[in-house]
Amino acid sequence: MTDPVTACDGQGPPVDLENQPVIVEVRNVNKAYLRGNHVIPVLQEINFDIRAGEFLALMGPSGSGKSTLLNLIAGIDKVDSGTIVIGGVDITALDETELAHWRATNVGFIFQFYNLIPVLTAFENVELPLQLTGLSRSERREHVEMALRVVNLSHRMDHYPSQLSGGEQQRVAIARAVVTDPTILVADEPTGDLDRVSAKEIMSLMCRLSRESGKTIIMVTHDPKAAEAAQVIRHLDKGSLNDAHP
Amino acid sequence: MKVPVSYSFRNLWTRRLTTILTAGGMALVVFVFAAILMLAEGLQKTLVDTGSWDNVVLIRKGSQSEVQSGIERLQASIIETQPEVAAGADGRRMLAKEVVVLISLPKRGTDKPSNVIIRGVSEESMAMRPQVKLVEGRMPRPSSSEIIAGESVSRRFTGAGIGETLRFGMRDWTVVGIFDAGSTGFSSEIWGDADQLMQAFRRPVYSSVIFKLRDASGFDAFKTRVESDPRLTVEAKRETRFYADQSEVMAKFLRILGMSLTIIFSLGAVIGAMITMYAAVANRTAEIGTLRALGFQRRSILGAFLMEALLLGFIGGAVGLFFASFLQLLTISTLNFQTFSELAFSFTLTVEIVWQALLFSLVMGFVGGVLPALQASRMKIVDALRTS
Ligand SMILES: Nc1ncnc2c1ncn2[C@@H]1O[C@H](COP(=O)(O)OP(=O)(O)OP(=O)(O)O)[C@@H](O)[C@H]1O
Ligand SMILES: [Mg+2]
Numbered sequence: 126m127t128d129p130v131t132a133c134d135g136q137g138p139p140v141d142l143e144n145q146p147v148i149v150e151v152r153n154v155n156k157a158y159l160r161g162n163h164v165i166p167v168l169q170e171i172n173f174d175i176r177a178g179e180f181l182a183l184m185g186p187s188g189s190g191k192s193t194l195l196n197l198i199a200g201i202d203k204v205d206s207g208t209i210v211i212g213g214v215d216i217t218a219l220d221e222t223e224l225a226h227w228r229a230t231n232v233g234f235i236f237q238f239y240n241l242i243p244v245l246t247a248f249e250n251v252e253l254p255l256q257l258t259g260l261s262r263s264e265r266r267e268h269v270e271m272a273l274r275v276v277n278l279s280h281r282m283d284h285y286p287s288q289l290s291g292g293e294q295q296r297v298a299i300a301r302a303v304v305t306d307p308t309i310l311v312a313d314e315p316t317g318d319l320d321r322v323s324a325k326e327i328m329s330l331m332c333r334l335s336r337e338s339g340k341t342i343i344m345v346t347h348d349p350k351a352a353e354a355a356q357v358i359r360h361l362d363k364g365s366l367n368d369a370h371p
Numbered sequence: 372m373k374v375p376v377s378y379s380f381r382n383l384w385t386r387r388l389t390t391i392l393t394a395g396g397m398a399l400v401v402f403v404f405a406a407i408l409m410l411a412e413g414l415q416k417t418l419v420d421t422g423s424w425d426n427v428v429l430i431r432k433g434s435q436s437e438v439q440s441g442i443e444r445l446q447a448s449i450i451e452t453q454p455e456v457a458a459g460a461d462g463r464r465m466l467a468k469e470v471v472v473l474i475s476l477p478k479r480g481t482d483k484p485s486n487v488i489i490r491g492v493s494e495e496s497m498a499m500r501p502q503v504k505l506v507e508g509r510m511p512r513p514s515s516s517e518i519i520a521g522e523s524v525s526r527r528f529t530g531a532g533i534g535e536t537l538r539f540g541m542r543d544w545t546v547v548g549i550f551d552a553g554s555t556g557f558s559s560e561i562w563g564d565a566d567q568l569m570q571a572f573r574r575p576v577y578s579s580v581i582f583k584l585r586d587a588s589g590f591d592a593f594k595t596r597v598e599s600d601p602r603l604t605v606e607a608k609r610e611t612r613f614y615a616d617q618s619e620v621m622a623k624f625l626r627i628l629g630m631s632l633t634i635i636f637s638l639g640a641v642i643g644a645m646i647t648m649y650a651a652v653a654n655r656t657a658e659i660g661t662l663r664a665l666g667f668q669r670r671s672i673l674g675a676f677l678m679e680a681l682l683l684g685f686i687g688g689a690v691g692l693f694f695a696s697f698l699q700l701l702t703i704s705t706l707n708f709q710t711f712s713e714l715a716f717s718f719t720l721t722v723e724i725v726w727q728a729l730l731f732s733l734v735m736g737f738v739g740g741v742l743p744a745l746q747a748s749r750m751k752i753v754d755a756l757r758t759s
Contacts, residue, residue, distance in 0.1 A: 201664050201752040222668060229666025236756070240661040244381035256375065257666045301665075 397687025407629025644739025680740020688732025
């Protein structure tokens with residue numbers, strides 16, 4: 126983080142994690158996939174905590190289980206054993222319907238390929254998660270406009286995804302992820318599909334969300350440059366956490 | 372929480388060409404469906420409107436129509452003296468002894484022969500059918516070989532125009548008037564003097580006796596008494612019922628034919644919709660994963676895709692109905708299977724048919740969309756997201 130041209134340049138200091146409560150507890154998590162008759166172990170005995178406001182980068186070789194771990198924390202995949210407690214809720218004990226409700230209010234998703242809905246405008250894409258809340262139309266409008274202001278795309282809100290560049294689409298996706306003010310933000314390779322300049326813009330935005338808004342972010346990345354924006358870096362190797370690297 | 376309807380609608384809009392083709396297939400089926408219902412409706416309406424509620428028709432017991440019926444003069448006189456028969460302004464009884472004969476006449480243009488009903492009427496016949504109005508010429512003089520023709524007959528048959536001459540019953544008959552009977556079956560008839568026609572066709576008996584009830588509610592009592600009178604071998608029906616019964620068989624036949632045809636056609640349209648919707652689900656797998664990740668429930672995904680299929684069906688239904696509504700401008704003639712005479716009528720669109728056609732198109736959309744929608748809702752989120 127001493128690189129003079131990191132994504133976090135010119136931004137405030139990172140959150141002082143020492144005084145922050147633990148918000149994500151991962152305990153003894155195991156996960157395997159079945160391929161035909163083969164059991165493919167993906168994660169073994171994963172244990173770690175994430176503190177509120179932490180910006181965590183998960184790194185590791187391809188196939189090491191980074192995405193799988195992220196999906197488990199985000200509540201879109203099921204553990205084989207172990208528990209994941211987020212904000213006091215053991216999400217491994219929730220049924221599918223409850224889990225969907227939980228995701229709607231607690232998780233903001235940022236995907237590698239943005240995953241915006243092509244038939245909806247930027248505004249409507251950002252509004253989509255708010256359809257799941259009890260907010261009125263005008264309240265939703267307010268929230269959406271604010272989120273789009275954060276990513277600096279207010280002037281493009283009536284544009285469709287196909288009318289936006291990759292970097293702009295990812296910024297809309299980030300607005301969609303933060304609009305519900307979720308407990309955690311999860312990002313799987315958020316810069317994986319972007320050129321260097323756009324990637325830096327996105328990382329700078331994520332850094333700002335972390336430092337200025339105190340968001341808890343869990344990001345999977347291959348890109349060491351991207352990881353520099355994070356405060357904590359954890360390495361996965363063949364399904365185990367390997368924190369030998371600082 | 373539901374996925375907004377605009378999402379489903381815009382997806383249809385985005386793949387316009389596929390939507391148009393798929394909805395077009397459905398529109399075709401709905402068109403056929405509506406057309407046949409309109410045909411049956413038009414036929415029935417024409418025949419039912421032919422009758423009046425307070426008129427009674429008497430025909431020989433067991434005969435299906437006036438053409439097959441025969442009522443002897445003596446029986447007709449007995450009926451004439453019944454107390455239920457209304458009296459007209461001049462004190463005359465509102466009763467007509469009529470004779471109905473089926474003849475074959477050449478059609479204009481083609482000269483192909485077709486059956487026409489000739490009705491021998493008496494002076495009260497016209498007064499008892501307020502739907503029938505003379506629009507051109509004059510009434511036939513009594514005891515003459517003069518006739519008047521219904522508008523649709525005069526238009527479609529050679530020699531049936533005003534001033535022209537028709538030959539039947541070994542006599543020449545001059546058309547001295549044209550009458551309009553609205554959309555009723557009378558429009559397809561030729562009227563002349565009953566006695567003259569009976570002579571010409573050497574028929575000693577009447578076909579039917581029609582009279583107006585003094586009190587419209589007195590029908591049931593009259594029917595019971597007259598049908599059990601040992602001097603009479605007649606059957607009494609309200610005129611409306613009489614004509615409705617005549618249309619029953621044909622309307623039913625049309626409806627059954629229509630339903631069978633459309634069910635077969637609809638299979639094609641439903642399969643088309645299913646293919647379209649399966650393709651939509653396959654193309655949008657990552658999108659489905661995204662919606663689920665954001666917190667939309669399985670049933671919301673199911674709902675969104677079903678909505679899309681229902682909208683597709685609705686568009687097809689609306690387009691099909693739109694085109695079917697133009698059929699109302701057409702008049703067609705067909706054989707009345709009860710009398711084997713020609714009957715002219717129009718396709719008739721009713722609110723009920725509109726609802727039935729729309730419901731039918733929604734059912735097609737639903738049937739075509741339900742399996743793809745279920746598939747969409749059953750995906751696992753991580754699997755769906757991996758297909759980016
Ligand atoms: N749904 C699945 N079914 C079967 N195997 C799976 C499934 N998801 C992941 N795997 C397997 O689990 C292992 C870990 O996958 P995962 O996507 O978590 O790796 P990753 O670290 O994110 O890799 P990459 O950096 O390439 O994205 C891989 O061997 C993968 O093939
Ligand atoms: Mg991955």
